[in-house]
Structures are given as C-alpha cells and as structure tokens.
Amino acid sequence: MDKLNFVLIHGAWGDVSQFEKVADELRKLGHTVHVPEYPGHGELKDKNVTHEQITIAVVDYIREKDLKNIVLLGHSFGGTVVATVAQQIPNRIDRLVFTNAFVPLDGQSVSDQLPPPAQEAFKQLADASGNNTIMLPFPLFRDAFVNTASLEEAKAMYRRITPEPAGPLYQKLDLKKFYSLQIPKSYLNLTEDIVLPHGDYAWHTNQSSHLGFFRYIEGHGDHFTTFQTEPKMIAEKFVQAGRP
Template sequence: MTQFILVAGAWLGSWAWRDVEPDLRAAGHGVHPLTLSGLAEQQGVAAGLQKHVQDIVDEVERLDLRDVVLVGHSYAGIPVGQAAEQIGDRLARVVFVDSNVPVDGESFLTGWPDGRAGVEAAIAANEGFWPPPAVADCADQGLTDEQIARFIGGSTPHPGPTLTDPAVLERPLGLLPATYVKCLLDWPEPSMEVAELLTSERWRLVTMDTGHWPMFSQPRELARILLDAAEPDPAGSGA
C-alpha cells in the first residue's frame, strides 16, 4: 500500500486536496494531506524553508510510513524535494506538480527572476507575508468561478522567509525517482532546471491540459496521475 503525502503550494493547506483524496483512498492507499507551518490551520506558527522541510520529514516519521510518495505542488516542490532525500529508503517516488524544484543554495525567489522584485515588495508591505492572489490572478487557468472562489476563500498569507531561504541538498536531485507533472495552460514548457532533470533516467514527464492548480480544476485526472506514479518503475529505478 502506497502512502501519499500531499503538500500544496503557496497560500494553501491540506484542505486543497479534498477532491483528489477520494480516488486515492478508493484504490486502497494511505492519504496524508499536510498543512505546512504558518498556513491555513497552522497560522501563527513561525516558518522558514527548513521548518517546512522538517514538517514533511516529521509527518513521515510520526506515522512511521513506508513506500511513501511525496507530492509537492508549486512552491511545495522545494521543501518536498529536500525532504525526499532525508527520508531515505522510506521513499518510493516524488511527484512534482507544476512545481518549483530545489536548487542547492538557491531560494524560491532565485528561480523567479522576473517576479522577484514584486514578491519581495509585497512581503515587505504585508508584515513578512506574501498575500494571497486575487481573482484576476486565476484567469485562464481552467478554473470555474466556483473553484476560484474556493481557492481564494481558503487561501492564507504565505510566510515570506520560506520564499527567500536557500535550499539545502546533499546530492543531485536527478538521482531521486521522480515524476514531473507539467500543467500546459500555466506555461507549456518546463523550466530550464526541470528540463535538465528530465534528462535523468529516473525522471518522467507527464502533462495535463489544465492550469496551475489541477487539484481544483482536474482533481480526478490528477489522482489518476498520482496512482500511475505509485506503480513500480519498469526500469527498476527505485529510491
């Protein structure tokens, strides 16, 4: 039985996976959506990037999970990628859902040069938090008005230090068994960093014809991709 740890991106908590969970559970797997420190019901807990990494590692160890598939969406790919190498042989696979990937010594904002200044200004103007997006930011992402309302309504300010702290990797990310899910409406091509990682025989690319938040726009399709990722790798490239 696979154990899925589901970690949503900026502004979101465990609640974001509500429509993805049923199909994973129906297939007989363990499902553990996780809210990172400082977000949703964990608001008020101080958080930097390594605290988010530890949140994930602690959840795996607290529940004594094996055959773990770590799923990181958007920003959460950065702490998930770091946690993946820390949980050792408990890991079965990592799934990066239209996400950033950690680069040793670099932060979330390092990998977003065009938007960096705007995010830093927003964090400075909002007491150290990145404010949630507006409805207009969700345009052309395959979301219905109801889905946008749920996304915006549940979002909470994101702790700024998690976006500016550098990632710490002990070994090349390409050595991890991984699936990268590219959402084509958001941007049709993987980033340069992801494209390089996809040259590894341990990495697979899957595309979705939807926007950046597929847990809202296409939850059942995303669940199917996660279930496929949990299948044994025919090439035998385990963790």
C-alpha cells in the same frame, strides 16, 4: 495494479484542503494517502516560519506514522519541501513526484526561479505587508493561478487563501545531498498552469530539467482549479507519475 502509499505536500497559498478531493479519488482506487499540514499554513497560523521548520514538520509526520515505501509528491513550493525532506529520510521514499513544482538548484531559493518582474512584485508585497508575508492580489490570482476557472469559482478559491510566509521563499537551500540521491523521480506538468509563464521560466522544461533523468507525465489544468474540478483525472495522473 500496484497499491501506492502517497504523501502529498501542498504549495504556497495552499493548505491540506487542496488535496481533499484528489485524496478521496486515490483512496477509491485502493491507495493510501497522507496529507500533512506544515507550519505557516492551514491551522498552523504563525507566519514567522523557516524552510527548516517546514521540512522538520513533514519529516516528523512521516517518522511518527512510520511510513515507508512512500511516493512523496510536492506541488508548487511543495517541490522544495519534497527535496529537503528526501535528504533526511531517503530510505523511506520509493519515488519523488514534482507537480508543477519548483526544483531549485543547490544554493538557490524559490524566488530565484521567478522572472525578475515577479521577483520585484513579490518583494514589494512582502515589504508592504508589515509581517513579511505575501498576499496575492486577486487579478494575479485569477489570471495566473486559476486561469481555467469561472469568475465565481475563482472568487470562491480566493476566499480560502491566506498570506504566504515570505521567509521560506527567499531561503537559499542546501540541496547537495538531494542531487546525489538515486531515488526515482517524476515530473507532472499541467499544461494550462502559467504561474511560471511559458518560455524561459516554464515549469517544463526549465524546472523539470533540473532533475536530470525523470519520468514525464502531462495533463491539462491550471495551478489550483483542476484539483477541485477534476480530482479523478488528477488522481489518475498522480498514479501514473508515482507507479513503479
């Protein structure tokens, strides 16, 4: 089996701990795994950040470690980071993997990918926050983000999330170069993930179709829970998505 060099990019309301168990399973299989943190998340607590700052942080991490031949994988909001990072260092990347990830078209934002009621709800939360952040109400988190979890598991995961910087979610992204790149792409779809509801706004085939030609990998699981409860299965799906 080919040994892969993963760089894993978490999404909104997440931090590097999301991938700890999956990274351990990937390393047991002999793969190299890097999980960079980026501004506004984890220990980098300043929420006044831009999408450009997030991109630069990941690009700098990859350059400083001189990582090459990487499988660059983004989850959720991390899909937009994968796309903007790829524009800057395409020669270091062997494959891009989008895991229930946003894939905006050129000139679009993450917010543009959401159903109108969700756009309005998030705008109200950001406006009410006082610092342009969005904190998920627990009922939304429980039913959309961790819908396969027990109530106890859901409460434990909810205690770990922090308000998400709203600015990067509303930035219109220049992705012209991304859509001209010839880097192979994969889309991994966990079928119980209903953060984007099934139908016109679904992860697959709405977001995935923006990629054009791509490898499709499917598994079960929701947006957050399965990374913690079934890391070995998720690791195997990452390998299927990332292999040459």
